[in-house]
Amino acid sequence: MTILKTTGLTKSYQDSIAVDHIDLDIKAGTLVAFLGPNGAGKSTTIKMLTTVLEPSSGTITINNTSDKHRMRESIGIVFQESVLDNELTVRENLDSRAQMYNHISIERVNEVIASVHAQNFSQKPYGALSGGQKRRVDIARALLNKPRLLFLDEPTTGLDIQTRELIWELLTQIQHDEKMTIFLTTHYLEEAEQADDVYIIDHGRIIANGTAAKLKEEHTQNVLLITSGDFEAIINGLTKNIAYHFTPKGLLFNISSVREGITFLNRNIEKINLFEFRQGSMNDVFIKLTGKEIR
Structure with missing residues (x-):
């Protein structure tokens, strides 16, 4: 089953084309790596897929709908930079985010705290946490609405090797437990080795697609x-x-x-x-x- 599909997705500006007619076909339950150098069109693509930016042309379908409001109900996003409040505790941050939705209960907040193993520091101010702890809380925030599709934008940037491995152990377990699809951008290309599918974008176009094994066989x-x-x-x-x-x-x-x-x-x-x-x-x-x- 396809969870995300784009056809001819394009974003152009007056003097340039940032994303040039790209087609994506993402299967439900998979881990997909979306790679490219700086300026290749990754961020613009992510913004369109998450309904932040309006495409110039082309179509986006997420969980069988092209309606923006219904698409947003199916997605969660872990941004490169945190959007949480440093002065609030972990629980206060998550409680306040949960209140932005109509249907999220206290039990769900407890669930996401447990899923990222944050119980021991849930009463600490977010700003006092380590980088790895903050990232775990960022993931918990993105999981509040039980997304079918989780976007991870450079989720382990700046973290040490041990913390990165811990984050990926958590993500793998969460993906299995929540039956979720993960759409990943990263500059740590070893993280793409475990992806079910890899897309490489450059100059706004998809220049390669396939499993990591297939791409390595063809190009190395x-x-x-x-x-x-x-x-x-x-x-x-x-x-x-x-x-x-x-x-x-x-x-x-x-x-x-x-x-x-x-x-x-x-x-x-x-x-x-x-x-x-x-x-x-x-x-x-x-x-x-x-x-x-x-x-």
Whole structure:
């Protein structure tokens, strides 16, 4: 079942096109990563999908409706910057947000506090919390209305590795418990590795779409780095289809598969001192498709 669909979604201004006829088809219950360099059109797209910005043309359907008010009932948003009050406690913040809806009970506030494991600091001022605790409360706020579709806009930016892993453990559990779809934007591309579907946008257009595994297979190569006391003998024994070049760390080969790498290592085991094998990553995919320059 499709939870979010766009057709020809476009946002143009007088002298530029920010989003250029993009089509999205997001299945219910999936984790979708929406990636792109700065200025690619990600933020503009998110604003249109969350009804903050009116499209110039094209259509958006969320949970089988194109009505803005009904679409909003189905979505939750975790913004890059918090929208909560630093002076209020966690519970006061969530209680005040719940009152903006007609149907949210005290029990639901208790549920979302428990879902992000915030019981121990629910009476603390939001401004006194750590970065990871604040992010958990931000997620709780977005869950108040039991959204079918949760938008996460750079949810782990600025958090340390341990906290990021904790946040993702919580999100995975929440997605399962709430039977929810997650639409993620992130610059930590390893987070996209776990996505069911990946869209990459650049210059306002979708330039790639598929699973992380499919994109890595299509746009990256595995590499094998070796150090040896006899590079010449290794090079002389190569088959023609293996490309290589020297680096400051050793001899680097492009390897088509793990099996080919194992075969190569077995054949040259007596000549190799050290080796490092690395499969293509989403970082490699991103750089291959969008370029190396910082924008």
